[in-house]
Each structure stands twice: as structure tokens, then as C-alpha cells.
Amino acid sequence: MAAMSTPAITPTIVVVGHGMVGQRFLEALADRGVTERARVVVLCEEPRPAYDRVRLTSYFSGNTPEDLSMVEDGFLEKHGIELHLGDPAESIDTAGRTVTARSGATIAYDTLVLATGSYPFVPPVPGKDAEGCFVYRTIEDLLAIEEYAKTARVGAVVGGGLLGLEAAGALKGLGLETHIVEFAPRLMPVQVDDGGGAALLRTIENMGLAVHTGVGTQEVTAGENGAVNGMALSDGSVLATDLVVFSAGVRPRDQLARDAGLAVGERGGIVVDEQCRTSDPAVFAIGECALASDGRVYGLVAPGYEMAETAAAALEGEVSSFTGADLSTKLKLLGVDVASFGDAHGTAEGCLDVVYSDSRAGLYKKLVIGSDGTLLGGILVGDAEQYGTLRAFTGSKPPVSPEQLVLPAGAGAPVALGPAALPDDAVVCSCHNVTKGTIRGAVTEHSCTTVPEVKKCTKAGTGCGSCVKVLGQLVNAELEAAGVEVDKGLCGCFGQTRQELYEIVRALRITSYQELLDNHGREAARGTDGCEICKPAVGSVIASLAPTIGASGYVLEGEQAALQDTNDHFLANLQKNGSYSIVPRIPGGEITPEKLIVIGEVARDFGLYTKITGGQRIDLFGARVDQLPQIWGRLVDAGFESGHAYGKALRTVKSCVGQTWCRYGVQDSVRMAIDLELRYRGLRSPHKLKSAVSGCQRECAEAQSKDFGVIATANGWNLYVGGNGGATPRHADLLAQDLSDAELIRLIDRFLMFYIRTADRLERTSTWLERIEGGLDHVRDVVVHDSLGICAELESLMADHVAGYRDEWAETLNDPERLLRFVSFVNAPDVPDPTVKFVPERDQVKPDLPLLSIRPLGEALEDSLEGTAVR
Numbered sequence: 001m002a003a004m005s006t007p008a009i010t011p012t013i014v015v016v017g018h019g020m021v022g023q024r025f026l027e028a029l030a031d032r033g034v035t036e037r038a039r040v041v042v043l044c045e046e047p048r049p050a051y052d053r054v055r056l057t058s059y060f061s062g063n064t065p066e067d068l069s070m071v072e073d074g075f076l077e078k079h080g081i082e083l084h085l086g087d088p089a090e091s092i093d094t095a096g097r098t099v100t101a102r103s104g105a106t107i108a109y110d111t112l113v114l115a116t117g118s119y120p121f122v123p124p125v126p127g128k129d130a131e132g133c134f135v136y137r138t139i140e141d142l143l144a145i146e147e148y149a150k151t152a153r154v155g156a157v158v159g160g161g162l163l164g165l166e167a168a169g170a171l172k173g174l175g176l177e178t179h180i181v182e183f184a185p186r187l188m189p190v191q192v193d194d195g196g197g198a199a200l201l202r203t204i205e206n207m208g209l210a211v212h213t214g215v216g217t218q219e220v221t222a223g224e225n226g227a228v229n230g231m232a233l234s235d236g237s238v239l240a241t242d243l244v245v246f247s248a249g250v251r252p253r254d255q256l257a258r259d260a261g262l263a264v265g266e267r268g269g270i271v272v273d274e275q276c277r278t279s280d281p282a283v284f285a286i287g288e289c290a291l292a293s294d295g296r297v298y299g300l301v302a303p304g305y306e307m308a309e310t311a312a313a314a315l316e317g318e319v320s321s322f323t324g325a326d327l328s329t330k331l332k333l334l335g336v337d338v339a340s341f342g343d344a345h346g347t348a349e350g351c352l353d354v355v356y357s358d359s360r361a362g363l364y365k366k367l368v369i370g371s372d373g374t375l376l377g378g379i380l381v382g383d384a385e386q387y388g389t390l391r392a393f394t395g396s397k398p399p400v401s402p403e404q405l406v407l408p409a410g411a412g413a414p415v416a417l418g419p420a421a422l423p424d425d426a427v428v429c430s431c432h433n434v435t436k437g438t439i440r441g442a443v444t445e446h447s448c449t450t451v452p453e454v455k456k457c458t459k460a461g462t463g464c465g466s467c468v469k470v471l472g473q474l475v476n477a478e479l480e481a482a483g484v485e486v487d488k489g490l491c492g493c494f495g496q497t498r499q500e501l502y503e504i505v506r507a508l509r510i511t512s513y514q515e516l517l518d519n520h521g522r523e524a525a526r527g528t529d530g531c532e533i534c535k536p537a538v539g540s541v542i543a544s545l546a547p548t549i550g551a552s553g554y555v556l557e558g559e560q561a562a563l564q565d566t567n568d569h570f571l572a573n574l575q576k577n578g579s580y581s582i583v584p585r586i587p588g589g590e591i592t593p594e595k596l597i598v599i600g601e602v603a604r605d606f607g608l609y610t611k612i613t614g615g616q617r618i619d620l621f622g623a624r625v626d627q628l629p630q631i632w633g634r635l636v637d638a639g640f641e642s643g644h645a646y647g648k649a650l651r652t653v654k655s656c657v658g659q660t661w662c663r664y665g666v667q668d669s670v671r672m673a674i675d676l677e678l679r680y681r682g683l684r685s686p687h688k689l690k691s692a693v694s695g696c697q698r699e700c701a702e703a704q705s706k707d708f709g710v711i712a713t714a715n716g717w718n719l720y721v722g723g724n725g726g727a728t729p730r731h732a733d734l735l736a737q738d739l740s741d742a743e744l745i746r747l748i749d750r751f752l753m754f755y756i757r758t759a760d761r762l763e764r765t766s767t768w769l770e771r772i773e774g775g776l777d778h779v780r781d782v783v784v785h786d787s788l789g790i791c792a793e794l795e796s797l798m799a800d801h802v803a804g805y806r807d808e809w810a811e812t813l814n815d816p817e818r819l820l821r822f823v824s825f826v827n828a829p830d831v832p833d834p835t836v837k838f839v840p841e842r843d844q845v846k847p848d849l850p851l852l853s854i855r856p857l858g859e860a861l862e863d864s865l866e867g868t869a870v871r
Contacts, residue, residue, distance in 0.1 A: 012039045013315070014099050014107055016089040016256065017115035021287035021304035023050035023070045025113060026081060028312035035079035041109075042081060043101050045088035046138060049076075054301060057166045059142050060173050068139075092260035094280050111282055113311060114257060114270060118250035118288040118299065123158065127220030132228035133244045136167040145245065149174040152242035156180075156231055158217050159247035160187040165333040167245045168209055172334075175846055178209045179239060181231070183216040183248075191329065191340040192364075192379050195357055199364035199381040203336050206362075212239070220244055252289045252297050265291040274321035275314040276307050284311045294324040302326065302431040326430045328394075330387045336362070337384035342377025342394040343368050351376055354402040361705070361729045365406040373397045383729060388470035392426035392436065428474065429460035429467045436474060443478040451475055490761060491533040493517060493525035498686065498761045502541050511551035513538045513563055537761040539563030540648055543684040544756050547804030548797055554811050555647070555684075556818060567646035570625055570822060571808055577847035579836050580628060582608070582620040583645035584635050585681060588655045588673035588693075589616025598638040602631055609844045615652035615690065617643055622845055624832050629822050632809045641807040644682060648762075650689045653677035654702075658695030658712070667712030669695035672741070676710070676748065682805050683752065686759040686768075690725075704732045707765040708748055713737065717744045721751055722769035722776070730766040733776045736784055749798040750783040750791050757794075 013029070015022055022042065029035050051068040059068065076083055087101045092112065100106045120135035122128050132152070134145050149155065155171035157164050160182030171178045180187070186197025187204070201211055216234040223229045231239045252269040263271040263279035269291025276284045287304035291297055298304065303325030313320035328341035346353055350371040357364050363382040367390070370376050375393050380386070390405065398405060399421050422428070424437035442448040442457040451472050455461045461468045476486050489495040494517075496504070501516070510516050516538060518526050539560055546553040552560065555568055567573050572580035584599070599618055603610045608631075609621040623631055632642075645651060653676045656662065658669030673693040683689070692701040693710040703709025705725035711718045715738040723732030736747055759768045769776060781787035783794075812818045824833035838845035 010037070010039055011110035012041065012108060013111045013113065014109040015040065015042045015113045015115060016099065017117055017287075017289075018042050018044035018046070018050045018083065018085075019115060019117050019287070020050055020053060020070055020301050021117070021308050022113075022115035024305045025115060025286060025308035025312060026079070027075075028309050029315070030075075030079045032312060032316050034312070034315060035081060038110075040079070040081045041107055042083045043087055043089045043099065043107075044083060044085050046140075047086045048139070049083060049085070051139070053137075056136075056139070056142065057170050059139060060146070060170050065139055089256060092256060092283075094260050094262070094283065097282060109282070111284070111315060114278070114283065114285040114289055115287050115308075116253040116256060116289045119253050120246060121249045121251050122246045123217060123248055125217050125219055127222055127228075128246070130220055130222040130228050130244075131226050132222075132242060133220060133246065136163055136170075136245050136247045137250075142170070145170070145243070146174065148243055149176055152176055154179070154241045155243040155245065156239060156241040157245045157247055158231075159249065160184070160211070160213065161190065161247065161249065162188065162329075162331060162333070164247035165204070167247045168204075169334045171243070171245065172207070172209060175841065176243065179212060179241065180204075180209060181212045181215060181217055181233065181239070183214070183234075185214045187211065187213065188333075188338065191338065191344065192381060193345055193366065195355060195366060196338075196340075196364045196379045196381045199357065199359060199362050200333075200336060200338065202359055203362035203382065204334055207334060209334070250288065250299060252291070254289055257283075257285065257289075265295075265297075269297040274310075274323055276311040276322055277314065284314070286311050292322060292324065296324070298325055298327075300325075300327060300329060305431055306433060326427070328391050328430055330384050337380065337382060339380040339384035339387040340378070341387065341391040342375070344377045344379050346376070348376055354406055356406040358729075361725070361731075363729060367402050367406055369402050375402070388428070388467050389422070391430065392422050392428050392470065396423055396426070422474075428470055429458075431467075432459040432462065434458045434460035439471065439474050440478050443475060444482065448475070449479060449484070489522075490537060491531055493521050493528070493530050493534045495522050496520065498537055498541070499758050501538060502545075502757055505538075505541050505549065506545055509549040511542060511546075511549055512559060513542070514559065533761070535563040536565045536568075537686075540684050540686065544801075545797070547800035553682075553804055553806060554808065556808075556812070556821070561821075565648075570628060571642060571646060571812065572623070572625075572628055573646045575621060575847070577836055577838075578833060579622045579847065580625060581645070582623055582628070582631055582635070583613075583617055583643035584640035585643040585677070586617050586652075587677040587681075588653060588670050590655075590670055590674060595638060595640070598634065598640075602634050606631055607838070607845060609846065614654075616654040617645075617652060619645075622838060622847075624836050625822055625824055626829075626832055629813060629819050633813055636807070636810050636813060641681070642809045644808075648685055648687050650677070650680045650683050650685075650691070653680075653691040653693060655693045656695050656700035658693075662695060664698055665695035665712070666714050667695055667717065669693040669701065669710075669712055672710060672717070672744075673701075675741075676745070679745065679802055680748075680752065682808070683756075683801055685752070685756050687762055687764045689752070689765070705729065706732060708732075708751060710744065716740050719744060719747055719751075721779070722766050724764055724766035733769065735776070735780055746795065747783060750794045751779070753794040753797045754779065754782055754790075 048065050050070040051065060052070055055068060087103045089099050090102050091100045098106050098108050120137050132148060135141055155176035156179040157168045158181050160180050168178050168180050186194055187200050205211055217231055218234050219232040220228060221230040228242060228244055231241055233239060254264050254268055254270045257270040258264050265271055270278055270285040270289055272278055272285050272290045272292060274293045276286050278285050286307040288299055290307060306325055307322050310320045310322040330339035346368040348370060352369050354367045354369060365380050367378040368376040375398055377394060378390055422436045426436045428434055428436050428439060438458050439454060439460055442454045446457050448454045448457050454475055461471045479486050488497055490498055494501060504520055517530055542551050543555055555564055570580060572582060575581055603620050606623060606627060608623060611619045613619055653673040655669045655673035659665035659667055676691060689707045691708050692703040692706045694701040694703045695712045699711060703711050704720050705723045709720040709723055709732050717739045718737040719735045719739060720732035721735045724730040755765055755768060772778060823829040825831055837848040839848045
């Protein structure tokens with residue numbers, strides 16, 4: 001089609017489909033001013049405008065359709081785009097250039113763009129249409145699954161790919177015993193290899209999901225009522241299940257094109273050329289419905305976006321082509337980071353693999369290296385922190401050895417692949433094909449000074465979001481290189497970092513947030529109430545210094561109460577149905593039978609769900625806020641204290657049984673764990689703190705995955721620091737070895753206080769140790785060798801904390817005024833929250849969550865289409 005610069009008659013562009021790619025095409029038209037010169041009509045099958053299908057599962061965690069919407073408020077109205085919701089195209093007359101919609105409306109077009117996407121593939125097995133069988137593709141699918149799951153106990157997902165694992169996570173979240181059935185020998189067979197699949201399998205099975213790989217579904221069986229009651233698998237086994245979700249891949253939605261006589265691939269997909277034109281020059285196809293010129297159907301959103309840009313450019317006569325796309329992807333599936341990029345499976349001739357695998361930690365990292373040292377691709381499972389940088393280096397030779405790139409922090413020489421190491425032609429944002437050079441240009445040529453400004457200018461970071469961290473590093477590096485001072489302040493209220501605010505509070509003995517804000521905040525913030533970033537951060541600083549500066553150590557005292565995060569407001573963890581959990585401290589995991597009985601009696605009398613944690617404690621779930629004082633009254637009377645599970649403070653010091661009982665133990669690990677937990681209990685810090693003590697080198701307490709961990713030796717204790725076993729696992733580093741009891745405690749005192757003094761807001765010790773200049777060597781110099789001459793001061797601060805410790809719940813129960821806050825309704829203190837309800841499960845209770853509400857379709861349409869021409 002010729003460029004539309006001088007049309008005699010206003011041309012009409014009809015877009016069939018309004019998914020993520022269809023919306024991106026509309027934005028590309030608007031960016032080029034096409035919507036000002038042409039009538040644009042969109043036929044959409046679903047009852048709502050385009051939404052983020054990549055984040056579909058987040059609907060179960062509370063996101064509404066509006067939260068997932070890809071359409072900015074006023075976008076359609078501003079550009080005069082006519083959106084027909086719930087009215088898909090039924091037929092195309094390519095000779096007459098018309099499209100007929102389900103409503104019967106016939107729309108003439110000059111250009112037709114097919115963005116019909118794909119449909120879920122359901123294996124042709126007997127019983128696939130039984131009641132209780134679903135697919136996982138739209139918000140309506142999720143609503144149907146959620147409703148049916150209320151009466152189900154076991155769910156099975158057919159397919160262990162990206163969407164299958166998302167569906168399995170949703171079923172698990174709905175409280176179902178969940179099974180995953182995957183025909184391939186491993187999970188995510190397209191994205192990861194056998195090693196990555198094994199790491200992923202171990203982690204997912206540890207979450208309580210059952211995985212069946214290397215087997216197919218032969219039949220879905222149903223009872224006399226027609227509802228699903230099981231699945232027959234290809235290995236001869238039978239799986240009892242009440243609900244089945246098919247997530248076995250997708251197929252291009254090309255039937256509309258087939259019926260119109262357009263060329264379609266042998267295995268599906270509308271055939272297009274490099275400009276995304278079909279066999280009819282007036283018709284384009286983009287996204288998952290299209291068979292690209294390289295013979296591939298792309299099921300990822302980033303290639304779809306590129307095709308949308310290419311088609312829009314072709315309409316304007318611009319030189320642009322789509323000949324293939326980067327299939328790199330990074331996702332968090334069931335809480336596990338999984339990423340693959342480039343030639344992940346090593347298909348290039350002569351390539352070599354560099355692999356790091358830790359099955360215990362669920363880590364797998366593989367880099368594919370060419371014979372000349374070029375990085376060709378890779379797979380990351382369990383830790384995808386370096387994905388953005390590694391993907392950008394693909395096709396070039398990294399400045400460090402591959403071995404350094406895969407070794408986890410703490411296990412090898414430190415590697416700093418910052419923004420300066422990336423070449424300008426490195427693609428930072430694959431969703432929108434934005435290079436490092438383009439991002440630099442946004443700063444240097446377009447005067448962008450913040451990440452949001454660069455996002456708006458380049459679209460980088462507005463797709464899947466996996467590049468945002470690297471984007472921020474690039475923006476700051478470019479500003480600093482230009483001599484521009486980068487604002488590293490804590491927030492909009494304070495120009496100082498958390499470390500600088502800590503020093504101000506300590507030196508000037510400031511005990512009030514308001515005093516700190518009014519005297520040391522930014523001019524515009526003085527006299528205001530501050531913000532939700534700095535209030536809890538400053539509250540934590542004041543609490544950690546309270547005994548030294550003369551402030552109250554009680555976090556709900558006066559002004560301090562208003563500074564706390566949600567959990568601290570009621571000294572308990574808020575759960576998903578509005579109830580709270582209770583976690584009494586059990587130092588070292590040691591508990592008497594009498595105390596166990598008390599916990600059991602409390603759980604029974606208040607109907608609480610009981611769970612033993614990985615930190616060797618017992619969690620009690622399901623308390624209403626008004627019940628918290630009653631429950632804690634009984635626990636405190638029995639000798640329990642707050643476990644501080646709700647605060648950024650020490651959580652637990654777990655232990656093995658040690659020398660006392662174990663034939664391998666060389667030191668009394670339980671005694672040491674109890675001593676450490678009682679010493680550091682209630683210590684407020686930038687983030688939570690976890691510890692463990694192992695009685696021998698067999699490491700049963702997993703001390704090397706903790707913020708500070710202790711392992712017994714024949715000569716004393718080894719101290720490890722900076723470990724993390726959470727979403728970004730990190731082995732702790734050895735700080736000192738063969739320490740006596742006194743030496744060990746002295747070094748931990750110093751380490752913790754140095755961390756509290758210098759860490760950023762919400763920064764774990766693992767991240768802090770990697771960020772702080774000089775890393776472990778610097779921390780060792782300061783803490784062990786006293787290179788800064790501050791160790792006596794650090795020890796004094798810890799001594800103040802130990803001497804000033806008071807149990808927060810005991811303090812609360814002893815003050816009637818403090819107890820007044822524990823009500824569901826301030827204006828009706830004796831009325832419990834009626835929405836906090838439970839249903840039985842496995843002889844205990846679980847939250848009775850109402851179905852996520854969705855507004856009536858008519859109301860939703862009225863809001864979304866106000867001011868839009870709808871036919």
C-alpha cells in the first residue's frame with residue numbers, strides 16, 4: 001500500500017483483534033500520526049480492551065482487569081479509534097474489501113490488519129470436554145476455574161511449559177492439591193535444557209506440587225454426573241483429579257484468513273512477508289497468528305511488538321522489515337526465576353557450555369560460548385539477576401571469563417559487569433528493540449534525567465520489565481559521566497541516603513521523625529507528613545538506635561506508631577483474608593513439652609491454622625485483630641516472647657542438635673543458637689535477619705544460607721556472613737574461623753551494627769555485601785581488624801541494644817491504652833470483622849476467600865467506551 005500522505009478520501013484501517021499486539025499496533029499508528037489521517041476501527045472478541053496477558057495470573061493475587069489494562073485512559077478517544085468490544089470479525093471479503101462482524105455490521109476497509117492471536121491447544125483425548133475441564137487463556141477462563149475450584153480438592157495441569165506452570169501456581173493458590181503432567185522429559189522443554197529442567201523440577205516439587213514428566217494424557221475420565229474424576233496417563237497410571245486445565249501450547253488463530261482464501265502455512269499461521277503483508281497486499285497479519293518470513297510462528301510478545309511496528313511502518317511507506325526475533329525470555333514461575341536467551345540449547349557448531357549447578361539450592365546457570373569466546377546464549381534457573389546484562393552481551397565477547405559469569409556471588413572472584421561494559425549496539429530492551437546507544441541518546445540528546453522519562457522517550461522497560469534494572473544503571477551512569485549529580489536521596493522527602501540519615505540521627509540524638517524531616521529534609525518536604533518510603537525507614541533507624549539516643553524502643557509509642565509498616569501496626573503479620581498470624585519466639589528451635597502443649601491449646605481454643613516453619617518455629621494463622629491480645633496474653637503467661645516475624649528484625653537462629661545428641665557434632669550448637677537469638681532478639685535493621693548454627697561441617701542447619709551463619713569446628717566456630725536462601729540465593733562468605741565463643745559474639749556484634757549503620761533501605765546483607773565498596777575484604781578489615789577505628793563504638797551500640805531490650809507484646813499487654821488499637825472497627829470496638837471467615841481443610845482451617853469480583857459487563861463497557869464510537 002502506498003504512503004497515505006495525500007489521501008483523497010479518508011482511508012479506513014480495520015484491526016481484527018485487540019490483544020497486546022493489536023494495542024501496540026494502534027500505538028504505532030498514533031505515534032506516526034496515522035490516526036489523524038485515517039479512520040481506525042477495531043473488532044474485539046473479548047468484553048474488555050487489551051490487557052496484559054503476560055501477567056494474567058496476577059488476577060488471582062488481587063489485580064483487577066483495570067490493573068491489567070494495556071490501554072491508557074483516554075487513548076482511544078484522543079486518537080478517534082472506534083473499538084467494538086464483544087463483536088469479533090466473522091468473515092472477510094478480500095475482493096470487496098469488507099469485514100463482517102458478529103453483530104452483522106459490515107465495515108469497508110482500505111487496509112486490514114489481522115491480530116487474532118492464538119487459541120489454546122487441547123489434545124484430542126477422550127473426555128476433554130467433560131465438566132471440570134478448562135483452558136487457561138483469558139480472564140473469563142480464570143473466573144471459571146476459580147468458581148469450579150471451590151468444590152474441587154485436586155487439580156491437574158496438562159502441560160509443563162510457561163503457561164502450564166502459571167496455571168499450576170494458580171491452582172495451588174486456590175488451595176488445590178496440584179499435579180503437572182508434561183509429555184516431554186522435562187519442564188519448560190522449549191526454554192531450558194535437562195540441567196535447567198532438573199533444577200526447576202526440584203524447586204517446584206519442594207513447593208508441594210506433584211510433577212509427572214515423560215507421560216501424556218490418554219483420557220480424561222468422568223463420573224456418572226459428567227464431571228471430571230480422573231486422568232489416565234500413557235504410563236498406565238491413573239491420576240485422581242476433580243479439575244483439569246489444558247495448557248499444552250497454542251495454535252495460530254488463522255481460520256478467518258483460511259476462509260478468506262489467504263495463504264496459510266502447512267502447520268498453521270497466516271503467511272506474511274518481511275513487511276507483514278499477507279498474500280493479499282491490502283491485508284497484514286501480526287503477532288501469534290502470523291507465520292513470519294523466516295518460517296516461524298512467534299508466541300512471545302516482543303516479536304509481536306516488532307511485527308506491529310513493522311506493519312505500521314509499511315503503511316507509511318517507511319523502510320522496515322521483520323525477518324525474525326530474539327526469543328529471550330525471563331519469567332518468575334511459581335516464585336522461581338527462569339530465563340533463557342540467545343542460543344540457549346547450544347545448536348551452533350563448535351560451541352561449548354560453561355555450567356554451574358547447585359541442586360540443593362535449586363540453581364542452574366549455563367552459558368553457551370562460541371569457539372572464539374563469543375557469548376551465544378544461556379539458561380538461568382533460580383537466579384536470573386544477571387539476565388539483563390548477559391542478554392545484552394549476547395553476540396559479543398564479555399570482558400571477563402565465562403566462569404566468572406556463572407559462579408554465584410561469594411563463590412568466585414567478584415565480577416562487575418556494569419553499564420560501561422556494554423557496547424552501544426547491545427539490545428537492552430528486547431520487547432521494543434532498544435539499544436544501549438538509544439538509551440544514552442535519550443539522556444544526552446533528549447535531556448532525560450530519570451528512568452520514567454527514558455521509558456517515555458524510548459519505550460524501553462515498558463514491555464515485560466526485565467530490563468528496568470539495567471536501564472536505571474545506564475541512566476545513572478550516563479548522567480554521572482556528563483558531570484550531572486545523580487540524586488541518591490532516600491526519597492522525595494530526604495536528599496540524604498539511609499546511611500547519612502542514620503549518622504544524623506545518631507550524632508544529633510534525634511528521636512522524632514518530624515524533627516528530622518523539618519530540620520534535615522528537602523525544603524519542599526519540611527512541614528509535611530512525609531511519605532510511605534521514608535517513614536518506616538526512619539522509624540527503623542530510630543528504633544535500632546533507641547537505647548543510645550534516648551528514644552523509646554517501643555515501636556508503637558507516640559509518633560513511632562504512625563511510621564510503621566502494616567505488619568508492625570498490630571505486631572503481627574497480615575494475611576490474605578484480613579486475619580493475622582502469631583509467631584512466638586522459640587530460641588534455637590528448642591522447646592519444652594509444656595510450651596508445646598500451650599501452643600496447641602491456644603491454636604485449638606482460637607481455631608487457628610498451625611504450621612511448623614523452616615526456621616524451627618510454629619506459626620499460628622487465622623487470628624482476628626481483636627483476638628491478638630487474648631492470644632498473646634496466654635502465650636506471654638506461658639513464657640513466650642514475640643518472634644518479630646512482622647518486623648525488619650532478627651527472625652530466628654535455627655540449629656541442629658549438635659554435640660549434645662549427634663555423634664558427628666563437635667560443639668554445642670543449640671546452646672550457641674539460643675545465646676545468639678536471645679542476644680539479638682528485637683534488633684531492628686534495614687531488612688529481616690536470619691541466622692543458623694551447625695554443630696559440625698555436615699551443615700544440617702544450613703548456616704551458609706543465612707545473613708550470619710556459624711559452623712562448628714574442632715577448634716571453635718567459623719563465622720559466615722552475607723548468605724541468602726530466598727528468591728536470590730547466595731552462599732555466605734567466610735569472615736573468620738576457629739573463633740572462641742567470646743570472639744564469635746564480638747565479631748557478630750560488630751558485623752550487625754556495621755550493616756545496620758551502612759546499608760540502604762530494605763537491603764539484605766547479601767546485597768549490601770556485594771554493593772559496599774571493597775566488598776567482603778573491606779567488611780573484614782572494618783569488623784575484624786578495626787581499620788576504621790569504630791569497633792568499640794559498634795560494640796557499645798550492641799551493648800545498648802541488649803541492655804535495653806523489652807518484649808513488645810509484654811509491653812503492650814501491660815498498658816490498657818496500647819490495647820485500644822486492637823479492634824476491627826474504631827467506631828465499633830466490640831464488633832469483630834465479619835469478612836474474616838474460614839472453611840475446613842485437612843482437619844484445620846483455611847481462608848474462605850470470596851470470588852474476585854468483576855463488574856457487570858454493561859457497566860464496564862460504559863466506562864471503557866465513554867466518548868468512543870461503538871457500533
